[in-house]
Amino acid sequence: MGLLHKTTHVVLLSSPGLGHLxxxxxxxxxxxxxxxxxxxxxxxxxxxxxxxxxxxxxxLTRSLCHVIDIPSPxxxxxxHENDRMVTRLCVxxxxxxxxxxxxxxxxxxxxxALIVDIFGTESxxxxxxxxxxxxxxxxxxxxxxxxxxxxxxxxxQIEGQYVDQKEALKIPGCNPVRPEDVVDQMLDRNDxxxxxxxxxxxxxxxxxxxxxxxxxxxx
Numbered sequence: 677m678g679l680l681h682k683t684t685h686v687v688l689l690s691s692p693g694l695g696h697l698x699x700x701x702x703x704x705x706x707x708x709x710x711x712x713x714x715x716x717x718x719x720x721x722x723x724x725x726x727x728x729x730x731x732x733x734x735x736l737t738r739s740l741c742h743v744i745d746i747p748s749p750x751x752x753x754x755x756h757e758n759d760r761m762v763t764r765l766c767v768x769x770x771x772x773x774x775x776x777x778x779x780x781x782x783x784x785x786x787x788x789a790l791i792v793d794i795f796g797t798e799s800x801x802x803x804x805x806x807x808x809x810x811x812x813x814x815x816x817x818x819x820x821x822x823x824x825x826x827x828x829x830x831x832x833q834i835e836g837q838y839v840d841q842k843e844a845l846k847i848p849g850c851n852p853v854r855p856e857d858v859v860d861q862m863l864d865r866n867d868x869x870x871x872x873x874x875x876x877x878x879x880x881x882x883x884x885x886x887x888x889x890x891x892x893x894x895x
Contacts, residue, residue: 685714687780687787688741688813691765691795692722692748699815699889700793704741715741716783720772720796722748746775759868762861765795766872777802791887794824797879810883818890822850823859827877831865838862 686707690700697719707713749771755764776799780790789809792799794816803810814821826847834841844852861873880886 683714684711684788685716685783685785686789686791687716687718687783689776689790689792689796689799690717690719691769691793692720693765696793696795696815697721700813701741701743703791703813703887708740714785716787717741717743718746718776718779719743720746720748720769720776744779746772746779748772749775756868762795763869763872766798766876769796770798773799773802777805781806789884792883794876794880797876797883800879800883803883809885811885811887812880812883814880814886814888816889818888819850820859821880821886821888822847823853824873824877825880827862828874831874837865 686704688700688704690697700717700719704715704717708715748768751764751767751771754767754771759767780787780802787806787808789811790799790803790806791811791813793813797812800810800812830838830845834845838845838858839855841855844854845858846852859873861869864870
């Protein structure tokens with residue numbers, strides 16, 4: 677974040693779910709309290725979660741962040757009956773892009789950066805269109821980030837299902853991963869969720885940087 681100064685206005689984008697909204701809100705609070713940034717949080721919500729509404733109201737009450745609630749878009753005909761959670765989140769965030777683009781383009785003061793969570797990487801293109809910086813916030817640890825980003829390489833190198841491999845998967849900078857220990861999204865390469873997972877792995881490096889929730893002892 678060295679390119680940004682104390683008067684920076686940053687926009688944070690959160691996908692639906694408390695596990696995504698809370699880390700984004702907390703990151704926004706840190707920017708406001710410790711760096712004196714102006715912070716706007718765009719929260720794509722599920723519309724039915726009372727807990728999400730409570731978190732948003734709490735953030736508004738403390739006046740640390742400007743929060744804009746983006747109701748979940750109409751997903752009719754966009755999802756299949758057997759689509760799993762990651763697919764549903766990705767489809768939701770993709771369908772919300774027009775609303776996100778409209779809001780970010782009109783925000784005043786003009787934001788210096790757009791920070792998206794891991795399910796909002798397709799919105800990096802909005803930052804490019806507006807000629808502002810883009811970052812991906814990974815609330816998980818650095819090992820997970822390494823695996824996600826390297827998965828497109830593994831996809832080209834390895835044939836068949838990962839769980840059927842006899843040797844551990846080699847990830848640069850990390851201990852080898854046993855095939856049975858891969859993340860759920862890698863268990864079935866024929867599933868739509870795997871395609872979304874690979875897309876995220878390809879899009880993260882297209883940002884200007886990554887914010888990852890980790891420290892040396894955790895790894």
